[in-house]
Each structure stands twice: as C-alpha cells, then as structure tokens.
Amino acid sequence: MKKIIIILLSIIYFNQIYSQTSNLISKELLKFNNIKSISVLADIGNIEVKKSDKNLIYIENVIYDWIKTENNDGVLKISYKVPNPQSIKNMNTSKHKIIVMVSDNIKENHFNAGTCNLIIYDFNCNNLFLSSGTGNININNVNTDSLIIEAGTGKVNANNLKVNNNTEIHIGTGDITLNCEVYNKIFLEGDTGNVTMNINGNKNDYSVNGESFVRKIFVNGEITKSEFFEYEFRNSGRIKPNRDMIKQYNNTKNIINIDGSIGNIYINFKK
Incomplete structure (x- = not known):
C-alpha cells in the first residue's frame, strides 16, 4: 500500500511538472510606437532590456x-x-523572460524585478528607474539623463554607464559596483x-559629503570625512551643516551625498 501511495504521488508530481512546462509560451507579445513611458514589472524570471531597430516586447518560456498589458495614452x-x-x-522559473526591445528614446522607463x-x-533614454528585490541588476553601455x-x-x-544629470541609489544588503560617468x-x-563607484572624472570636480553613521568612506583609497556636515556628539550624534564649507559645496560642479548605515563606500576617480 505504501509503495502504491508513493507511486501515485510521483505520478501527480511529474504531471504537475509536465503541465507547467507545456503551458510555457514563447512569442512576440506586442509592438508599440509613440510611447512616452514604459513600465515592466515581473515577479519571477528575467527582464532583459536592449536597444533594437524595432519597438516590441518578446516573451520566452512564460505562462x-x-x-497583463495596458497601453493608455502613450503609457x-x-x-x-x-x-x-x-x-x-x-517550477523552474529561471528561464522565464520578458525581453524589451526599443529603438526610440522613450522618456520614462521603469523596470521592476521581484x-x-x-x-x-545598449540603451539610451531620458529617465531610468531600476528596482529589484532579491534578483541582480546588470547594466552595460547605458546612457541616461537621470537614474x-x-x-x-x-x-x-x-x-560603461553614463548619467548626465542626477543619480539616486538605494541599496539594502547587496553590494553595488558602478564603472561610470x-x-x-x-x-x-x-x-x-x-x-x-569607479568614476571616469576628475576628483577636483566632485564634492563628497554626507552622513555615514559607522560606514567608512574611501576616496581614491583613503578614508575621508564629510566636508559638508560635522557631527555634534553632545546632541546624540546629530549632524549640522559645516558653515565654512557651504560656499565651496555650492560651487562644486558635481556633488556626491551619502546617507548610509554599516556598509562601506569606495569612490575612485580616474583623474
């Protein structure tokens, strides 16, 4: 009797696997034009975004x-x-994939991976938002105005990441490495x-400032202190603006502000 139950359970298990596999679809999902904003959210699998001579969404091995798709007024x-x-x-979800191919320079681009x-x-755009939970984010040859x-x-x-205007990065327990401008x-x-951050730029064009708690900040291999903030330990570790540095801070071309906890910051300038 016990052997029969095991056999039945095995049959059910393999039927489930077969059913899941047989339901996987690979196809061109849709073509699009005149889009001002694109948003892709996926719980599982992979999201791949790349430059192309076409504007289309392709799906591989997905259920x-x-x-779900929605296109309202260019969004x-x-x-x-x-x-x-x-x-x-x-289910083996590692092969599930949504591929976004874009030829136009779309203004707003949101890609959210669970x-x-x-x-x-190989992607150019105006504004780029990337989010992930437990998955990794890999960027190569991307040019954007804001990130x-x-x-x-x-x-x-x-x-080969270039951000022409503003960059904002929030991380949890994972590490981040950017070779960038x-x-x-x-x-x-x-x-x-x-x-x-390995920055293709001149150190003199950047001001590194902020609050780091127990985080160590290394600039070109040397531990640095914030230029713009100073600690008031007598007031429970509060920080206040360092008045002597405000003028220099405002005149610096590029400003790196740091607000962190335990992990370290390594900033290396090429020049």
Whole structure:
C-alpha cells in the first residue's frame, strides 16, 4: 500500500511538472510606437532590456495567462505576476523572460524585478528607474539623463554607464559596483551593502559629503570625512551643516551625498 501511495504521488508530481512546462509560451507579445513611458514589472524570471531597430516586447518560456498589458495614452505597462506562491511550486522559473526591445528614446522607463534578474544594455533614454528585490541588476553601455536604482539583497553591477544629470541609489544588503560617468547630483543610500563607484572624472570636480553613521568612506583609497556636515556628539550624534564649507559645496560642479548605515563606500576617480 505504501509503495502504491508513493507511486501515485510521483505520478501527480511529474504531471504537475509536465503541465507547467507545456503551458510555457514563447512569442512576440506586442509592438508599440509613440510611447512616452514604459513600465515592466515581473515577479519571477528575467527582464532583459536592449536597444533594437524595432519597438516590441518578446516573451520566452512564460505562462501567458499571467502576462497583463495596458497601453493608455502613450503609457505602456507590462506585468508578469504570480497568482499565488503555490503556482510556482516545483517550477523552474529561471528561464522565464520578458525581453524589451526599443529603438526610440522613450522618456520614462521603469523596470521592476521581484525575485528575478534585470539585465539592461545598449540603451539610451531620458529617465531610468531600476528596482529589484532579491534578483541582480546588470547594466552595460547605458546612457541616461537621470537614474534611480533601488536594490534589496541582490547585487548591482554596471559597466560603461553614463548619467548626465542626477543619480539616486538605494541599496539594502547587496553590494553595488558602478564603472561610470556621473554628473551633477549623486545620492547614495545604503544599509549593510557596500558601494563601489569607479568614476571616469576628475576628483577636483566632485564634492563628497554626507552622513555615514559607522560606514567608512574611501576616496581614491583613503578614508575621508564629510566636508559638508560635522557631527555634534553632545546632541546624540546629530549632524549640522559645516558653515565654512557651504560656499565651496555650492560651487562644486558635481556633488556626491551619502546617507548610509554599516556598509562601506569606495569612490575612485580616474583623474
């Protein structure tokens, strides 16, 4: 009797796996034009974004019923959400993929990955927002006017990244490494993760300032203190503006502000 039960359970299990696999679809999802904003949210799998001579969304190995699309007045939204945790039990979701191919310079670009990885390369845009929970973010050859990154436990790696205006980075426990050109205002906020920025620029054109708690800030390998803030330890560790530095701070071309907790910040300038 026990053997029969085991056999029946095995049959049920393999039927579930077969059913899940047989429901996976790969196809061109949609083409689009005259889009001013695009938003892609995926709970599982991978999001891949790249430059192309076409404007289209392609899906690979996904459950089609979980894909939702919406296009209202030039605002395109794509979502791939799991109905409930049991839906992906015993499912290999690593091969699920949403591929975004863009030829136009879209103004607003939002890509939100839950447990999946986010890969973006050869991409130009005005405003770029990247978010991940436990997945990793990989960036290569991207040029944008403004960038916001929100990362949880996953790692963030960027090569040949150029941000012409403002950069805002929030990280959790994962580490982030950026090989980049960044200008104007740069804001870094983290928890236990470490931040490494290898900046293709001149150190004299940047001011590194902020509150770091127990975080160590290294500039070109040397520990540095905030130029713009000074601590008032007698007032429970509060910080206040260092008046002598305000004029210099306001006249600096590019400002790096740091607000963090435990992880370290490493900023290396090429010049």
